[in-house]
Amino acid sequence: MKFLFLSAHAFLPTTRKTSVHFISRGLADDGHEVKTISVGYSYLTRFKKKQLYLELAAQQKNRFVTTAPRYESAAYLPLLHPFSSGQTAVNAAMAPFFALYGSLIPGFMSEAIREAEVVLIESGTAIVFFNAIRRINPNAKIIYFARDRLDTVGASKYLQRLERATIPLFDRIVVPSSAMASTLRDARGVDVIPQGVDKTGFDAATVSPYPEGSVNAITVGNMLFDKAAVSAMARAAPTVKFHLFGSGIPNDFPENVRLYGERPFADVIPYIKFADFGIAPYRLTQREFYLAESSLKLLQYSYCSLPILAPDMLKEIRENIVGYSQTSERDWAGKVTGAATMRHDDEWKNGILTWAEVSSRLEQAVAR
Numbered sequence: 001m002k003f004l005f006l007s008a009h010a011f012l013p014t015t016r017k018t019s020v021h022f023i024s025r026g027l028a029d030d031g032h033e034v035k036t037i038s039v040g041y042s043y044l045t046r047f048k049k050k051q052l053y054l055e056l057a058a059q060q061k062n063r064f065v066t067t068a069p070r071y072e073s074a075a076y077l078p079l080l081h082p083f084s085s086g087q088t089a090v091n092a093a094m095a096p097f098f099a100l101y102g103s104l105i106p107g108f109m110s111e112a113i114r115e116a117e118v119v120l121i122e123s124g125t126a127i128v129f130f131n132a133i134r135r136i137n138p139n140a141k142i143i144y145f146a147r148d149r150l151d152t153v154g155a156s157k158y159l160q161r162l163e164r165a166t167i168p169l170f171d172r173i174v175v176p177s178s179a180m181a182s183t184l185r186d187a188r189g190v191d192v193i194p195q196g197v198d199k200t201g202f203d204a205a206t207v208s209p210y211p212e213g214s215v216n217a218i219t220v221g222n223m224l225f226d227k228a229a230v231s232a233m234a235r236a237a238p239t240v241k242f243h244l245f246g247s248g249i250p251n252d253f254p255e256n257v258r259l260y261g262e263r264p265f266a267d268v269i270p271y272i273k274f275a276d277f278g279i280a281p282y283r284l285t286q287r288e289f290y291l292a293e294s295s296l297k298l299l300q301y302s303y304c305s306l307p308i309l310a311p312d313m314l315k316e317i318r319e320n321i322v323g324y325s326q327t328s329e330r331d332w333a334g335k336v337t338g339a340a341t342m343r344h345d346d347e348w349k350n351g352i353l354t355w356a357e358v359s360s361r362l363e364q365a366v367a368r
Contacts, residue, residue, distance in 0.1 A: 004120070
């Protein structure tokens, strides 16, 4: 079967890996032909993420590159692209630009759409291409590959309205949590497929990157990042080293905090596996509770038998979570000590899927 993924993520060896990377590769490993197109980038990206733009432009600009057997990736890089902003006026001005962007399909992208049997649109900017995909290839199954709530990730009101209008038109919708599924009442069919873990990569890591005898905490990713909480943890435990991976994280932390930026996932694996505990410093409300099921870092920490320091609204979800109050925590030192000294239990990894198992469940959903 021929699959096409439209995603706002870059598919490069140097960029971080998310579920869309692992699942699309899993489908190719199963014998399917898979293509990915990165959208939501343009020459404007050069001004905010110069290195990323240069890599995309050099390797995948408006063309497909084979990166593995049966696996090709491209990046749509026009001169300009629409984007979501924290400013209401800017978002309002962007609305017609989103519509125009979704209707002007370059040749390499049109050809890939015509050839595809299944097109998966990841939540976010990619949803603007729905109508064009249906027009170009009315026989393709179009799956909404919903990873996050758009209001949670700060998508523009235009994209949020477009998502609500388009939800009933998808052939199926795939979500990583039952909490997200419960909000999609107008959908034709919704499949809840949990996230997975790269067990092979974690199992192969045998060398710790940390100095012997040191105590180390790790967090990966910048989504809903609570800088105040991490700063409070670090100040309360000056002998603990805090390792932060992810782009866009502020750098004004206490001296025992080290920032690594965005790194290839293979480089991050040993830092996770050999940490004393993980941190999930989300700024959460009930709206973001779906992260309790869908958060990749919670699964990765648990597979490595790590205790997790996280907001207390998540503490009933997993046995390895040490909860803290997001608004009135008074014992940060005690919370950090509790996570650092908790016994690591291999039972915490029970029930976690491999990405191959996740890909297999997606195949079954497509077949339905």
